[in-house]
Amino acid sequence: MKAIVKYKKGDGFVELGEVTRPVIDSEEVLIEVKAAGICGTDIHILHDEFKYFPPVIMGHEFSGEIVEVGEKVKEWKVGERVVAEPHTGACRVCRLCRTGNHQICSKKRPIGSGQDGAFAKFIKVPSWLLHRIPEEVSFEEAALTEPTAICVHCILEKTGIETGDFVVILGPGPIGLLAAQVVKNAGTSYVLITGTSKDINPRLKIAGELGVDYILNVDKEDPISKVRELTNGEGADVVVEASGSPSAINQAFQMVRRGGRISALGMTKEEKVEIPWNMGIMKGIQITLPFSSGYTSWEKALHLIASKKTNVNSLITHCFPLGDWSKAFSLVTKGQAIKALLIP
Ligand SMILES: [Zn+2]
């Protein structure tokens, strides 16, 4: 079968190649991939900025249909429409796995970087990581379950949103636009999203269509004074950092109110980022750095998508066959695509 493979370490080294179809073990299922989203992480892997184990088929945000089940798999059948958490390799016996935190298990080798992923016709996944796609959700929409689950896990389950919170989202990429919808549904009063001049079309435009209350171009306006002005000088209750930019990370400390919360979603390209540590302590800020997602956030994400409370369709700006991966990656890199899907 054809697959997009990162075949060795370094910047680049990605190719559409011919690989053998995966062979499942007794606890796995084989899935025919119907749609797979390109994530910022895939761009980081392309440029050697994220941990991966080559040669590896890329892609971890996907949906598909089960075409084969291992002999010990009793709860899933051929023909079922599924999505899968990417936490392959998690040991299931350590303290973290046993307390429902398998996403941070040290043994984890996630699909798309640690083991073969979804930019291919077929993928194999252990059955314990599967979730059923509700009938009303299309394969294309379901491919956005993973980034939606990340927002649910980080913002709702770890940071927490209170009714009436004023929330700032830094960065209008797919995660920022999903985060905006997730917090709107959680009872926030106002949501403000920031971007730069290059984000005006399509990202900030879509933010407006999705009902985000304030859209701010940081190249034109100072976000810190704007947030103070909108919050009677207090600052935001919650700042969701979804850009990974060191300057935005610093802005988060400035614009959050005393006793407020920062929810960290954006991975940065830098090895280290300088932050105003003392200011954080003096303001009594709560910072959460909750990596990835888990079982409950996936079920909640599927509910949000099925009930249309999170509109993922408006974020799918492009669909390409696998052969056009390079064009798709470049649109995502330039921010011209919000979510680009590959349809194997
Ligand atoms: Zn992702």
Ligand SMILES: [Zn+2]
């Ligand atoms: Zn473990």
